[in-house]
Amino acid sequence: MKFFEFIGQYVLFLRGLFSRPEKFRVFKKQLMLEMENIGLGSFGIVSLISTFTGAVSTIQIGYQLVSGLVPEYLIGRIVRDSNILEFSPTVTCLVLAGKVGSSIASEIGTMKVTEQVDALEIMGVNSANYLVLPKIFAGLFTIPLLVIYAMFLSLLGGALSGMMSGIINLDFFVKGLRADFIPFSVTFSMIKAFTFAFIITSVSSFHGYKTEGGALEVGQSSTKAVVYSCMGIIFFDYIISELFLKR
Amino acid sequence: MIRLDHINKGWGEKKVLTDISATFYQGKCNFVIGASGSGKSVLMKCMVGLLEVDSGVIQYGGKDFVSLDYEQKKEIRKEIGMLFQGTALFDSLNVEDNVAFPLRMFTKLTPSEIIERVNFCLKRVSLDNVNKLFPSAISGGMKKRVGIARAIALNPKYLFCDEPNSGLDPLTSRVIDELIMEITKEYNITTIINTHDMKSLFEMGENIVFIYKGRKEWEGRREDIRSSGNEQLLKFMKASEF
Numbered sequence: 466m467k468f469f470e471f472i473g474q475y476v477l478f479l480r481g482l483f484s485r486p487e488k489f490r491v492f493k494k495q496l497m498l499e500m501e502n503i504g505l506g507s508f509g510i511v512s513l514i515s516t517f518t519g520a521v522s523t524i525q526i527g528y529q530l531v532s533g534l535v536p537e538y539l540i541g542r543i544v545r546d547s548n549i550l551e552f553s554p555t556v557t558c559l560v561l562a563g564k565v566g567s568s569i570a571s572e573i574g575t576m577k578v579t580e581q582v583d584a585l586e587i588m589g590v591n592s593a594n595y596l597v598l599p600k601i602f603a604g605l606f607t608i609p610l611l612v613i614y615a616m617f618l619s620l621l622g623g624a625l626s627g628m629m630s631g632i633i634n635l636d637f638f639v640k641g642l643r644a645d646f647i648p649f650s651v652t653f654s655m656i657k658a659f660t661f662a663f664i665i666t667s668v669s670s671f672h673g674y675k676t677e678g679g680a681l682e683v684g685q686s687s688t689k690a691v692v693y694s695c696m697g698i699i700f701f702d703y704i705i706s707e708l709f710l711k712r
Numbered sequence: 713m714i715r716l717d718h719i720n721k722g723w724g725e726k727k728v729l730t731d732i733s734a735t736f737y738q739g740k741c742n743f744v745i746g747a748s749g750s751g752k753s754v755l756m757k758c759m760v761g762l763l764e765v766d767s768g769v770i771q772y773g774g775k776d777f778v779s780l781d782y783e784q785k786k787e788i789r790k791e792i793g794m795l796f797q798g799t800a801l802f803d804s805l806n807v808e809d810n811v812a813f814p815l816r817m818f819t820k821l822t823p824s825e826i827i828e829r830v831n832f833c834l835k836r837v838s839l840d841n842v843n844k845l846f847p848s849a850i851s852g853g854m855k856k857r858v859g860i861a862r863a864i865a866l867n868p869k870y871l872f873c874d875e876p877n878s879g880l881d882p883l884t885s886r887v888i889d890e891l892i893m894e895i896t897k898e899y900n901i902t903t904i905i906n907t908h909d910m911k912s913l914f915e916m917g918e919n920i921v922f923i924y925k926g927r928k929e930w931e932g933r934r935e936d937i938r939s940s941g942n943e944q945l946l947k948f949m950k951a952s953e954f
């Protein structure tokens with residue numbers, strides 16, 4: 466019952482968001498600021514995570530395919546597919562849910578409990594629209610880019626760890642990368658990235674916006690934002706895979 | 713002028729405001745007084761539409777605010793300035809941008825005209841050389857002044873002040889009081905002040921509404937308080953005499 470109430474509130478929240486921004490210039494400025502926060506601000510952590518995910522996947526797949534029966538280049542192929550289809554979009558977005566989600570929720574939550582949101586409303590600004598819409602658009606724009614970037618780095622990391630550990634040399638790895646490549650995997654990955662970007666930014670904003678009370682509640686909202694975003698990501702990961710990946 | 717007619721507000725079983733009717737006049741400092749928890753802030757939030765009333769009528773110069781839709785309310789809100797109990801300055805913006813915010817949002821002024829207006833408002837509240845400071849870097853009294861400057865940036869017709877001098881030293885309190893008084897007279901604003909500071913009340917209260925446990929106990933001029941014969945009001949006054 467609580468769950469349906471939550472979904473209902475969330476949908477109402479989304480409906481209230483989409484009105485025309487008060488002033489396009491102000492919206493553009495906010496959008497730039499948020500793209501910097503969400504996009505550029507997450508560059509470092511995404512670089513680190515994706516390189517190592519790629520590196521680990523080569524080692525693990527190498528370990529699992531140890532029998533001499535399968536051709537070596539298959540390691541490259543599997544590393545490619547698992548990173549493009551799953552690790553780059555999903556792991557990146559789970560990490561971003563932690564980083565971006567908690568910061569969005571605590572920012573909006575703090576504004577809520579210190580009456581800054583009320584101050585916006587008094588002035589006649591649609592506060593949800595002003596605060597949340599730029600974040601959602603910035604997320605939709607930058608998070609897919611971060612995921613593409615993560616794909617490249619993860620493959621690079623995979624190649625490097627393969628070479629360094631002597632599991633697979635570069636030629637074979639590249640041969641594997643190019644074997645039976647289906648461009649749709651990238652499309653699939655982008656569908657996930659857009660969906661997850663929307664989930665992270667909107668769910669976190671929603672929790673920030675619902676905050677009432679004081680500093681303690683801001684902390685709780687920020688935790689909830691991360692937990693619910695992650696659950697949403699995992700759930701839609703399943704739904705999207707079910708829809709698009711069945712042959 | 714603002715008129716309240718039979719305002720009721722509560723949460724669940726708990727009634728916070730019961731049947732409040734009152735009038736607030738233009739060009740005057742209208743006071744709402746009452747003990748902590750009596751419902752002053754809730755009343756103010758109902759008046760500006762941050763909270764929805766359960767029943768009753770709130771008239772802004774003849775228009776019933778409660779029955780307006782969101783867009784129509786927005787038009788009235790652009791004529792409202794509010795100083796919050798905790799100032800509610802935007803802490804991601806510096807002082808200048810805080811005051812400029814409503815101007816950028818709702819006027820077609822050029823950037824240089826905006827800065828000019830911002831400096832005028834800041835000067836009006838006796839603040840210089842703080843334009844680039846962030847709210848976290850200025851004192852409580854200065855924050856209140858920036859809050860006032862932001863509230864008057866758009867030349868409001870109505871000014872709401874929720875405990876303008878709570879948490880300030882007596883001297884700064886008087887300065888803020890005088891400032892509000894001057895601005896009210898200068899621009900002929902309908903000003904509503906929530907307070908339990910009796911000193912402010914006796915210095916500038918022209919029309920007074922006394923709230924006790926969510927009901928209006930008394931309404932009148934400050935000269936008439938002592939002869940009001942209202943038991944709760946006299947008790948309240950007595951507690952703050954020194």
Ligand SMILES: Nc1ncnc2c1ncn2[C@@H]1O[C@H](COP(=O)(O)OP(=O)(O)OP(=O)(O)O)[C@@H](O)[C@H]1O
Nearest residue numbers: 723728746747748749750751752753754755875908
């Ligand atoms: N959102 C809310 N939900 C339930 N009760 C509330 C809510 N907001 C306020 N109240 C109740 O309304 C009553 C009046 O609160 P209000 O903040 O108006 O007091 P006040 O007169 O402004 O006091 P103070 O002088 O301390 O600021 C309190 O008992 C408070 O518990």
Ligand SMILES: [Mg+2]
Nearest residue numbers: 752753797874
């Ligand atoms: Mg109060």
